[in-house]
Amino acid sequence: MLVPTASGTSLAYDSFGRETDETILLIAGLGTQRIRWTTAFCEALATQGFRVIRFDNRDTGGSTHLAPSPAPNFSALAAALMAGQQPHAPYTLRDMAADATGLLDALGIERAHVIGRSMGGMIAQILASEHSERVLSLTSIMSSTGNPALPAASAEVMALMMRPAPNPENDEAGFIAHSLAFARRIAGTGFPFDEPAHRILIQEEIRRGHAPGGFARHVAAMATAGDRRAQLATIKAPTLVIHGAEDPLILPACGEDTAASIPGAEFMLIDGMGHELPSALYTTVIGSIARIAR
Numbered sequence: 001m002l003v004p005t006a007s008g009t010s011l012a013y014d015s016f017g018r019e020t021d022e023t024i025l026l027i028a029g030l031g032t033q034r035i036r037w038t039t040a041f042c043e044a045l046a047t048q049g050f051r052v053i054r055f056d057n058r059d060t061g062g063s064t065h066l067a068p069s070p071a072p073n074f075s076a077l078a079a080a081l082m083a084g085q086q087p088h089a090p091y092t093l094r095d096m097a098a099d100a101t102g103l104l105d106a107l108g109i110e111r112a113h114v115i116g117r118s119m120g121g122m123i124a125q126i127l128a129s130e131h132s133e134r135v136l137s138l139t140s141i142m143s144s145t146g147n148p149a150l151p152a153a154s155a156e157v158m159a160l161m162m163r164p165a166p167n168p169e170n171d172e173a174g175f176i177a178h179s180l181a182f183a184r185r186i187a188g189t190g191f192p193f194d195e196p197a198h199r200i201l202i203q204e205e206i207r208r209g210h211a212p213g214g215f216a217r218h219v220a221a222m223a224t225a226g227d228r229r230a231q232l233a234t235i236k237a238p239t240l241v242i243h244g245a246e247d248p249l250i251l252p253a254c255g256e257d258t259a260a261s262i263p264g265a266e267f268m269l270i271d272g273m274g275h276e277l278p279s280a281l282y283t284t285v286i287g288s289i290a291r292i293a294r
Contacts (some may be wrong), residue, residue: 005102012062029118059214091292190272244273
């Protein structure tokens, strides 16, 4: 389903469970689509007594693609940040948070439990701090605060993430191989890497709508978001912070910093988990989300 929002974007979304139940809003991560919150995960979460909504962020899947906006140059972006300058970004994480509240408005939902993963966790944090009246509880998964003192991913991991991907329109096999290599690298060792499931997911994202330049515009929004710790200190909603002990992309210290920055937040570090949410952890994670929501 697709709905226009007051922020000027149209967002594609799915809904699971009864519309009369309290809503959980799931926010996806960098350059990925709503189906990264798998149907199995959403259906299991709905059985806990929630209406579950997942949606494509702008520049992904079936939502508005900002193709006319130029894709940021990563080298220029990094150089500006190193020089202490604020580079231009086509849009910000605040704009993406406005998309999320616009979706709630369009669906007639006053308040929701907000859950975000990776970049989606950052967007969820902004919702909970700047739109507190809309957020019943917050769960931030494998995300961070923007604290410049936090450790960064290794140069090898960053290079693997930032290297140009083949265009799936003329090299689908190359694009899938590129995506699988990165997914395998950032997965933890505690759970089997399900390559067939990842392959199907990547193929489905290609079919649903590849957005050239969308990944780069998401990166620019994250890179220009700045240090959010002062904002996080204002969050009043019950908060759960979940992080993988083996996350090589957003290191565990980033999750610890998130929890330390939000008053009363609970920190849940999961052994063997990397920068993904394997199906073997669904029961554990869903139970914790439901608990904090209640």
